[in-house]
Amino acid sequence: MRMSLRACMWAPARLCRSKPMASSAHSIKAVAPATARPSTGTLRRRSPRMRSAFPYLLVAPAVLYLLAITLYPGIFAIYQSLFVVRFVKWTWAGLDNYERILQDAEFWAALWNTIIVGGLSLGLQTVIALALAYFAYRDPLIRGWRIIYLMPMLFMPSAVAFMWKLAFNDGRVISDLLMTIGLTHGNVDWLASVWLARLTLIVADVWQWTPFLFIIFVAALQGQDQEIEEAARLDGASWPAIFWNISLPMMRPVIVVAVTLRGIDITTMFTNVYIMTQGSPGGATETMSFFIYRQGFRMFNFGYASAASVLMLAMTILIAQTLVKRAFRSGRS
Amino acid sequence: MASIQLNNIVKRFGSFVGVENMSLDIADEEFLVLLGPSGCGKTTTMRMIAGLEHPTGGQIVIGGEVVNEIDARDRDVAMVFQGYALYPNMSIYDNIRFPLRMRKVPADQHDRLIRRAAEMVELGAFLDRKPGALSGGQRQRAALARAVVREPQVFLMDEPLSNLDAKLRASMRVQIKHMQRQLKVTTVYVTHDQIEAMTLADRIVIMNRGIIQQVGTPDEIYSDPANTFVAGFIGSPPMNLLAGEARDGIFRSEGIEVPCPRTVTGSVTLGIRPEDCTVGGGHLQGMVYGVEPTGDITYLTVQTGKRAVEIKAARDFRAPIDTPISIGFDLSRLYFFSENGERIRRPA
Known part of the structure; x- marks a missing residue:
């Protein structure tokens, strides 16, 4: 009795289910040829070669665009660096440009300035960003309002440079402030001293770019495993001890990548130099970018400038590559 | 070593009640298990003892001292986390050493203490590895070693075995119990696994929706459940709970007729454990729905x-489905619960 009742219950369901399935299959069969035929027709007209090339054609515009603005100028620079270029007159020079550059005191000075200004600036902003991130990451307000801290980064670089030029040199705002709190008597001539001039560049760069590192560090700290933090609390670690012993080592790959990106950016520092100091006093703030610009667009030694660019590119790649590689290798083991 | 008292502890998260008015005395050297389904407040309770959560109301006393305002790092409490929470950048040796360094234990004692803790959990051979190079069970043992190395007043364990496979879990269970007896440290252990609770605990606290349902030894919890929640939560399979009507000393429900105390009347729930039923006997008439041999x-x-x-039938019991069957109950092991789920106890 029970068995038969179950069978009765199943029977209509099976009937019900089979019907619409059959009809839907039928409808697909009926519709498919009508819509599919024209499209297969056009596809068939394409040659097999065309068909295999199609995906490449789709990405071609983007690839061409990228090649045109990165690879082509790069190769052009390498090519040009082998010539002495006087406007339209190119004279083959081989590696002469490189030989002359390596003996050029101005080149070495520019390299040194870049390292000094860039290194101090990078170190300073990394430390400040880490410190800020450490104090801020547990604050719920930071989560919601990260974008506010990005503000300096969103301003146009030249506008920022002009702002600091006004504050340091033309407007003497900083000098006034220093006088008010009694640190200096009289006006400070920021461009008269090598280190003060460099300081203005460093301050401007730190002000604009610390937020970039700060945001990345805060994200890394907020992303770390909460349980590990709690375990460390119960093991008796203070917040600074947790940060120093656990958070910081775990953040290492993030720190290295962020600092490398920032470092690459800093080696090409140009806007602030161009607007704020023009390399003065006596070339003490002339960075590599400004040196290249001066050789190319003021003295029109295009071959020479190209050679300097190539050298700088090679150095940047070499340093960045070793840094990143080392950071990730030791992070893994 | 210390006792723990919870006095009217309340924890609210906004309008959500995590723990409601909880009072509990945990004796020195006791192994206490907090048991309950997820979201019942057991982990919250433990985190309040640890100092990782602040109670909304009430008092927490550890070793005779009110610790409400004492920071987690100063409570001398060690905790083993569900996800182990080992420091991935340090070797196992340095992981175990971390609490010693942070608590300013003299450096010349470190090595001896670390090796003793590692021996206790049989981890001596892995001290120079990083946590990433260990298996789940080894990581769990490393976390245990880190907790025991500084001999804290209280151990807290938050589902420490739930990430391990069944076989490993059973062997780790014994190790944890052995270690606790050896060290004689007051231990609070959170789990949703009743087998872990029954096997490990001196006393079990069963919680549901932030409220303690029953506190007792594993035996008491099993054979003397306070309400239908405890009865239905403990045992595998759990107690059968059958709603019906009781009148004039007889409990009746569809297919069931058993004698009951005359004090039990009205709509009640009958509880009977699977092992207190026997095939044949005439208290229950029904149809065989399924037979699952497991060996023993x-x-x-x-x-x-x-x-x-x-x-639970004899190991050789077999029957085809949909055949009528008669079941007898052990009448001395019947439990009756009132409509609101509370146990109806015989007047003593």
């Missing part, structure tokens, strides 16, 4: 009306 015992499911009743 056979699980029999009997359908009566719309309900299924679980029975």
Whole structure:
């Protein structure tokens, strides 16, 4: 009795289910040829070669665009660096440009300035960003309002440079402030001293770019495993001890990548130099970018400038590559 | 070593009540297990003892001292986390050493203490590895070693075995119990696994929706449940709970007729454990729904009306489905619960 009742219950369901399935299959069969035929027709007209090339054609515009603005100028620079270029007159020079550059005191000075200004600036902003991130990451307000801290980064670089030029040199705002709190008597001539001039560049760069590192560090700290933090609390670690012993080592790959990106950016520092100091006093703030610009667009030694660019590119790649590689290798083991 | 008292502890998260008015005395050297389904407040309770959560109200006393305002790092409490929470950048040796360094234990004692803790959990051979190079069970043991190395007043364990496979879990269970007896440290252990609770605990606290349902030894919890929640939560399969009517000393429900105390009347729930049922006996009439042999015992499911009743039958019991069957109950092991789920106890 029970068995038969179950069978009765199943029977209509099976009937019900089979019907619409059959009809839907039928409808697909009926519709498919009508819509599919024209499209297969056009596809068939394409040659097999065309068909295999199609995906490449789709990405071609983007690839061409990228090649045109990165690879082509790069190769052009390498090519040009082998010539002495006087406007339209190119004279083959081989590696002469490189030989002359390596003996050029101005080149070495520019390299040194870049390292000094860039290194101090990078170190300073990394430390400040880490410190800020450490104090801020547990604050719920930071989560919601990260974008506010990005503000300096969103301003146009030249506008920022002009702002600091006004504050340091033309407007003497900083000098006034220093006088008010009694640190200096009289006006400070920021461009008269090598280190003060460099300081203005460093301050401007730190002000604009610390937020970039700060945001990345805060994200890394907020992303770390909460349980590990709690375990460390119960093991008796203070917040600074947790940060120093656990958070910081775990953040290492993030720190290295962020600092490398920032470092690459800093080696090409140009806007602030161009607007704020023009390399003065006596070339003490002339960075590599400004040196290249001066050789190319003021003295029109295009071959020479190209050679300097190539050298700088090679150095940047070499340093960045070793840094990143080392950071990730030791992070893994 | 210390006792713990919770006095009217309340924890609210906004309008959500995590723990409601909880009071509990945990004796020195006791192994106490907090047991309950997820979201019942057991982990919250433990985190309040640890100092990782601040109670909304009430008092927490550890070793005779009110610790409400004492920071987690100063409570001398060690905790083993569900996800182990080892420091991935340090070797196992340095992981175990971390609490010693942070608590300013003299450096010349570190090595001896670390090796002793590692021996206790049989981890001596892995001290120079990083946590990433260990298996789940080894990581768990490393976390245990880190907790025991500084001999804290209280151990807290938050589902420490739930990420391990079944076989490893069983062997780790014994190790944890052995270690606790050896060290004689007051331990609070959170789990949703009743086997862990029954096997490890001196006393079990069963919680549901932030409220303690029953506190007792594993035996008391099992054989003397306070309400239908405890009865239905403990045991595998859990106690059969059958709603019905009791009048004039007889409990009746669809297919069931058993004698009951005359004090039990009205709509009540009958509880009977699967092992207190026998095939044949005439208290329950139903149909065989399924037979599941497991080797040492056979699980029999009997359908009566719309309900299924679980029975532990003899290992060689077999029956085809949909055949009528009669089941007898051990009348000395019947439990009756009132409509609100509370146990109806015989007047003593």
